[in-house]
Amino acid sequence: MATRLLARRIWSVSVKDFRRFPVAVSSSSLYSSSPNPSLRPQHFLSRTCSLPLISYRGVSFNVQDQEDFTERVINSELPVVIDFHAQWCGPCKILGPRLEKAIAKQEGRVTMAKVDIDEHTDLAIEYGVSAVPTVIAMRDGDIIDQFVGIKDEDQLDSFVKKLIGQ
Structure with a gap:
């Protein structure tokens, strides 16, 4: 149940929410304390962080x-x-x-x-x-x-x- 709630929260995060994440904090340091590897959405965060955000x-x-x-x-x-x-x-x-x-x-x-x-x-x-x-x-x-x-x-x-x- 907790895994499903976490998955829903991760998939419902908007782009505005990502602007609040500190740039220096890596996804691995955010979730490294979790004992359950399935609760570490590292693959999701790393894909999101690699999107090209070009501003002129x-x-x-x-x-x-x-x-x-x-x-x-x-x-x-x-x-x-x-x-x-x-x-x-x-x-x-x-x-x-x-x-x-x-x-x-x-x-x-x-x-x-x-x-x-x-x-x-x-x-x-x-x-x-x-x-x-x-x-x-x-x-x-x-x-x-x-x-x-x-x-x-x-x-x-x-x-x-x-x-x-x-």
């Missing part, structure tokens, strides 16, 4: 206001890819992660600014954004290239490489 949050930032845009985009020493998007836009939700992945491949040679057109209508008007997603590549405050719509990963890689001059 370090390569992009959300623009807060016009002053933030000027400071972090226009005056940036690095080339910047600007993603004009909206929360309600389905294609934007597809393009955003693809674009962040392409930026992450450049290992810090380019950064990405995200501009929500509903919050920053003035920036969207200033840069002639009439549809979303619109992506603009900027270097030293000058627009190098831009596109509207979804692109596949190869097209995004070449777009970003063109910006950094490869």
Whole structure:
């Protein structure tokens, strides 16, 4: 009975629960004190811990206001890819992660600014954004290239490489 209850608990654990597990604690140290080997779900935890959890949050930032845009985009020493998007836009939700992945491949040679057109209508008007997603590549405050719509990963890689001059 106890084994069945433990098995149910293990299989019902959500992904949010795994975020609470300390990273330094291994699954073998969590259950090594249990005398019954069947109560040691090591195989389950090790499989779960090996799932790829990829985050590209370090390569992009959300623009807060016009002053933030000027400071972090226009005056940036690095080339910047600007993603004009909206929360309600389905294609934007597809393009955003693809674009962040392409930026992450450049290992810090380019950064990405995200501009929500509903919050920053003035920036969207200033840069002639009439549809979303619109992506603009900027270097030293000058627009190098831009596109509207979804692109596949190869097209995004070449777009970003063109910006950094490869």
